[in-house]
Amino acid sequence: MDILKKLKASDLKGRGGGNFSVALKWELAKKAKNKEKYVICNASEGEPNVFKDKYILDNYLSEVINGINIAVDFIKAKDSYIYLNKNYKLRGNTGKCIIFKKTSGYIGGEETAIVESIEGKRAEPRFKPPFLTDRGLFNCPTIMNNVETFYYVSKIDKGQYNKTRFYSINGDVLNEGVYELPINMSMFDVLKQTGNYPDFDFFVQVGGGASGEIMLPQELKKPAFGAGSITIYNREKTDIYALMEKWAEFFHTGNCDKCAPCREGAFRIYEMIKKRDINYEVLDDIFLNLKKSSFCALGKSIPIPFESLIKKVK
């Protein structure tokens, strides 16, 4: 069975947070007509409280490289790149893979911004369409997947995929760490199994330490989503304004400032929260515009943590 059939059978979805079908992405890049094609492994992992890609790179680098090489073979790519978080180090053989150290902040993790960055431009998202599978790096069809995705590509190729994923578990927990567990396991079970289910009142942030959604204990029957992180907050001990301020500062300083709602909106959110002088009407207006009118997915996701925290915890 060729890799595409295996990927289809596995139903593997991208593990960077986008949840896009890997088979479909690869098929599009394969079908795109062009002499040169590229493969990029996104190892930028720029969100707080997410560290599973680092864990995979530290422990299973050869699997990741194997996954990348499978993609290179599949589309006959000219080159492959690892777009690497500047604080990460690769220990081991990376073959022909070109290592590109990320220089920018949070926005540098957006796929089109990565392409711009490798091309030597400012890390700023591109207008889509065209999509990367059609015109990506140097305007050539490009497959870009996250570290974890390539790891599982390798596993699928070897027939060793058991529908698991990597969870970054952290916050007010006893056993902080990265755990490989079934993708459909409820968060409740994930926390129980890893000995991290709190015995105090808490809430969690799921899918990313900044853009992730806030969930309450009774909502943990669902599996985790996004980048697969679960961060526990002690409800009594957490200053939610300080938490929001941390997120707001992260978005304000980490975004690319390309579009008005994100550049100015993220700053105004930060200002209001920092001063603990929040006009909720204005805040709602800015959230609306971020969701509906900002340029890229990062801007669109900014309201998620704030809105869910305000609704469920405040």
Add this chain to the structure above:
Amino acid sequence: MKIKINNKNFECKKGEVILDVALRNGIKIPAICRHTDLEPQNSCRLCLVEIKGRGLQTSCSTKVENGMEILTESPEIKKLRKINLELLFAQHIEQCSTCNWSYKCKLLELAREYNIKITKFDDRKKNFPTYQFGPSVIFDSSKCIDCKNCIAMCKKQGVGFLDNKEKNGFFCTLPGEKKECVYCGQCITHCPSGAFEEVSSIKEVEKVLLKGNVIFQFAPAIRSSIGEEFGLPYGSITTGKLVTALKKLGAKKVFDVSFSADITTIEEGWELIERLSENKNLPMFTSCCPSWVRYVEVYKPELIKHLTSVRSPHIILGGLIKQSEDNSIVVSIMPCVSKKYEITREELKIDGVSPVDYVLTTRELGRMIRKNKINFNQLEESELDYPYGEATGAGVIYGVTGGVMESALRTVYEKMTGKRLKDINLRVVRGFKGIKEAEIKIGKRKVRVAVINGLGNVENFDYKKYDYVEVMACPGGCIGGGGQPIPINNDIRKKRAESLYNIDKKKKIRLAHESPFVEKAYKECLKNKKIIHKICHTTYGNNKNK
């Protein structure tokens, strides 16, 4: 193909964006950061429309697809635009009374239309600094709405002086440290929020006007653009009214720089003939665009020896005026901010005296006329003053890309062959292509010429293939200059250019060397080589770091 906008069918072409189809058909969509010279910035987010099946998309960057159904208005779109406008105003210090856009400001118009409170947020940029680039350009960063058009345009010009830099958690538009500005002023004409403008000389000119000895001279491109400052259609020709307006402002005399463009043509023609006969320092490059000269001096010094030694037309006329009119102050009205820099060049002084004392842009002149409550559109037409009267058609088309080349070739052909060109309309060098090439047989010699329209086309230009090359920094030439009325886009450039070609077409005298005024000037002022050299020629390379 066909698309539906607001339930009505419209024809459109593949590759067009929704915004263009809508605007063409009179459907209003607000778009602040969009400039048709540049790729969409996707910054202001005001042009959002609702596409059936695809949700909200920016119409400036979304290409049409057959059968697309689009809504340009809805309560949700209105609300989003309103909030984004408020956020844009949150980063813009309003200085409407002195702004380049003032009464034409699209931001202010939208603020009224969407009924927003422009002071809803405190101005986060109130302490942002103002930068000055040479004697030409001012950048007030407190007015900048971060659309990045200036950066894109500066890059398109092949300069890359303006850049994005991180500052206090923001990426801001700031001057680069490693590059030098060449003062083309295209940042000014591509800025939607008036953050860029010329270094104004209005105050100084107002002061000297009180003395009664001010002589105004105006560039070829002004006659087809100044009317726009008073709401006249793009490209309106208003030469006579312009003379009257300048007289009303207190000019002692008014001259037309097109007249001295004819002298530039003749001098440059002689120089070309000489270089062709000696095969020396070819190609010869034109030098009447000071931004191009500065670009050569800063970025391509190896080309200095290729620049013609002939001074730009207004410098020549200034020199002539200073010879004949005692104690006069010469003020040039120019479509250009770089000319403000040019007049500071030391080597242009004649016996220690600058040929031109002040330069006002077309926009500044518009502002002065308005300030003096002169009703421009109602003005009578006046004649130019003597002895430097009416120009030839060749002198007028100097204002548009290819014009210097066309004028020079008309004259050079005749000087080299003794015969007139069969058709003096040299259409091959006209139009807005970035690089225009032609080969003209003059006698036995094939003269290979090129016209560079827009400084950015210089970078990968193989100049060695040519004998004579015209370079204008601004797209379209001076009619699209950094000192011209805004807005400027290709449609507007086209109209301004057509007007200049129409003037040329109607002129009885269309060749520089046939001008009786030029002949008189050579007889009476430019009597010998020494004087000609002093008034009409110069050197380069001394001004690198100014």
